[in-house]
Amino acid sequence: MAFSFIEPALQQRQSEHLYRKLNTVQSKQSRYVYINGKQYLNFSSNDYLGLASDPEMIKAWQKGAELYGVGSGGSYLVTGYHQVHHDLTQQLKEWLGLTDLCFFSSGYSANQAMVSLLLNKHDLLIQDKLNHASLMEAGQHSTAKMSRFKHNDLNHLSHLLEKQSQIDNKLVITEGVFSMDGDNSPVTHINRLCKQHDAWLMVDDAHGIGVLGEQGKGSLNAQGMDNTDCEIYMGTFGKALGVGGAFVSGSPQLIDYITNFSKHYIYTTGLSPAMAYCIGEAAKMAQQQQWRRDHLMALIDQFKQLAGQFEIPLMPSNTPIQPVLIGNSETALNVAKCLKEKGIWVTAIRPPTVPENSARLRITLTVNHTKQDITYLAQQLQRAVNANSN
Known part of the structure; x- marks a missing residue:
């Protein structure tokens, strides 16, 4: 059967x-x-x-719908990138100190997109053993070699990087705040190891943005870093900001590469304009309150x-x-x-x-x-x- x-x-x-x-x-x-x-x-x-049902957030969603409608009308590269998306991009860049960014429908989608986009069979992916399922699944589906280091174990990560130093493209991924354990990643030290071994670092900060750091700037800021110190920084709007969706930030060249080559980005309907407007209000409240x-x-x-x-x-x-x-x-x-x-x-x-x-x-x-x-x-x-x- x-x-x-x-x-x-x-x-x-x-x-x-x-x-x-x-x-x-x-x-x-x-x-x-x-x-x-x-x-x-x-x-x-x-x-x-506590933003998901805040009266000001409800008003923001209603106003966003009045100004821009509820549906984006298409993928970002067709008719789905509205003025409100552009405005939100500028706002997040100023608040979080980002160079450039693009939006995804969820953190799961963003994580899957980055692994599938950047790595092939000749490359190396190294992940914290307790990374989110979206990252682990992406690694398992990737043709790249994937290694996992013991949770927050810098010595083990260093060993893996040294052991496979001959590989050109190496991506290390950790969460800023681990979703099931609630503890923090030692991102400062991980970043230093990555720089020493010519590897890129990606930080999934879904549970750090809005909660940690000065003005809620996240896990890296809380440890004395800038959000541009890692090559890829991912954050979501569905946790502390109380709405939905996600973003990936990095260099203008990386975001341009995502826009041109990432199927997860190209072939999906853009975030609702009303949602984007509401995210902007949530970001303002998280930053200022x-x-x-x-x-x-x-x-x-x-x-x-x-x-x-x-x-x-x-x-x-x-x-x-x-x-x-x-x-x-x-x-x-x-x-x-x-x-x-x-x-x-x-x-x-x-x-x-x-x-x-x-x-x-x-x-x-x-x-x-x-x-x-x-x-x-x-x-x-x-x-x-x-x-x-x-």
């Missing part, structure tokens, strides 16, 4: 407690979410700065302090991503279920998204939370973890 592998594959996922299904959210992204008619405190959102980052960092500090007091097994992170390491997938699901019974929505992250035996609760904090929310979360988390411990 054709495609007979589908049913047993799903059955195996269920038996291993790795089965996934959709949950329909019936409310705005905010402090609370309504799912299946029940209200939950939302601790699973990437809306770190420092109180959002201050409040967010205060909540992070509070949660980490309470987790220490309650002996909650947090992973090392100083970002809004605060993973609680459980290990066993079934146990992680049970802990998440206990929290849902107490009105807290937290997602259990399991393999293959994370390595085997490292299932965790991926808790994310946002500006919308209060100190009381954090206290309640820590209390219920302690009880749920203890109730499901062996």
Whole structure:
């Protein structure tokens, strides 16, 4: 029978407690979410700065639609590149200190595009072992040789670069903030190694922009670098900026090369003009409203302090991503279920998204939370973890 592998594959996922299904959210992204008619405190959102449902953002989307319409009408190289896209490009260049950039429909698409565009069978791709699935999949589909270095291990990266120094085109990719662990990449040192070995560095800063650095300029800025210090810098608009879409930045020559040769860029409909206008408003708010980052960092500090007091097994992170390491997938699901019974929505992250035996609760904090929310979360988390411990 054709495609007979589908049913047993799903059955195996269920038996291993790795089965996934959709949950329909019936409310705005905010402090609370309504799912299946029940209200939950939302601790699973990437809306770190609380912009997704901000009244000013809603007004911006409406104004963008009035000015430019809701659809771009085509790919960027046909009729899809509107004045608002040009204006947003200039705004992001000024805020983030970028030389040039282009837009993609998602961070996943942007990452896939860069690997497929730049590397062939004679080239080398080196990735942090815990890079996002979009980067790993791109590497697996590439004809280039791919090596992975141990997470944030500079010695291992140096060894791989030295071992394969004879290869001309070498691309090293790391995340600025790792999406499942919440920790930071030592980008300053990685950049130095790349320069020593004539390799390009790409930084996926999806979870750093808006949250880290001066005026929310991201992970590189937070470590004393410029966003132009790496050859390729990728950021998204769907996390801290609360909207959607992504960009890739680099030299004018690189962006020109993407425009002329990247199928992911050339053959896709441009971002909605209304969305682009809204992204511009979000970028302005993220840049200028420092109180959002201050409040967010205060909540992070509070949660980490309470987790220490309650002996909650947090992973090392100083970002809004605060993973609680459980290990066993079934146990992680049970802990998440206990929290849902107490009105807290937290997602259990399991393999293959994370390595085997490292299932965790991926808790994310946002500006919308209060100190009381954090206290309640820590209390219920302690009880749920203890109730499901062996």
